[in-house]
Amino acid sequence: MAAKPKLDYFCGRGRMESIRWLLAAAGVEFEEEFLETREQYEKLQKDGRLLFGQLPLVEIDGMVLSQTRAILSYLAAKYNLHGKDLKETVRINMYADGTLDLMTMAVLAAFKPPKEREEDFALIMKKAKSRYFPAFEKILKDHGEGFLVGNKFSWADIQLLEAILMVEELNASVLSDFPLLKAFKTRISNIPTIKKFLQPGSQRKPPPESHYVEVVRNILQL
């Protein structure tokens, strides 16, 4: 039996959370090693396992992978969460890349001083409501299907749900103008593997708070 994938990261969302979502949605059990000290990080660096000196790091199928998008794309292909052909796959990639941009803004905002952070969150809300969510509402409306691409559950759906939930944490009423996204959110949340991931006690991580930010700053010496 193949070894479980192993995720190396801080004990928080950051750039690893989308990877956790994908694995969980695919029903793949995974292990996690949490970086808590500068020494652990320096050891990873010295061991040469961080390709460009950066996290996240995922050990899977005998490989040591870094670069978030490369990892996500691999997992999507491996676990049948990509398109049936190249044309579907490029659409999934486009949608996932967009939501990843939005969520990365939130990852980075946590590390800003309070005033800048508030401004960044306001910008995230603005982009979600005026740029990203309208695009996805239209996509779902135009084809009338349950999933974003090819009438099949894919990486794009998982990541859109993740983005919606993240933005709702900033403003609970953000979906008020997007009825199809509301229905999408309910529908995707009820997929058994995702429902399980949304339960307390799963490997899903909470939003970043000051303790997490401090730990990461200390480790990366930001």
Added chain:
Amino acid sequence: MAAKPKLCYFRGRGRMEPIRWLLAAAGVEFEEEFLETREQHEKLQKGGRLLFGQLPLVEIDGMVLTQTRAILSYLAAKDNLHGKDLKETVRIDKYADGTLDLMMMGALAAFKPPKEKEENLTLVMKKAKSRYFPVFEKILKDHGKGFLVGNKFSWADIQLLEAVLMAEELKASVLSDFPVLKAFKTRISNIPTIKKFLQPGSQRKPPPDSHYVEVVRNILQF
């Protein structure tokens, strides 16, 4: 005969240049529509062709694509510049994603005020010399083959050459400590399609200058 791909962007490198490189390396002829005025940009926006309101935009195979990485991945797969299997492909993605990060730092630096621009470009050089180039030097040295992955020309090789040339524009002697990369640069530059792209008069764009920055600022209003 299929229509040529059409690229819609400013008349400069920015986020479109890696796409131009990939098409050129694959020997694919393409057309370009250059954005020169705010009105053109607003028309694009109103026309609903910019999925998340952003460039670059590529029309290909009956599709309207945005999101740089999604486009690059599609072209690589379509033009036989990806891996022979998923494991090779994830390695190509990792390497390409890393070089893209480096080049985007360079692309964004152009839009900063002079002092910040100098600091950013210094950081680009530092990362190239201490993080990215040593890694690629080691990869090539370890397997002793001519291409980064699978002994086959791929997207990763094209993008590494592009990154090397960009770094050399900042400092001509940047490869002085990397003999294997020097040889790689010569070898890849001599591939006929790439050699042609490196000639004057090709669709390759020059480094950003103050005029380009002004045009883009005016169009995007920032």
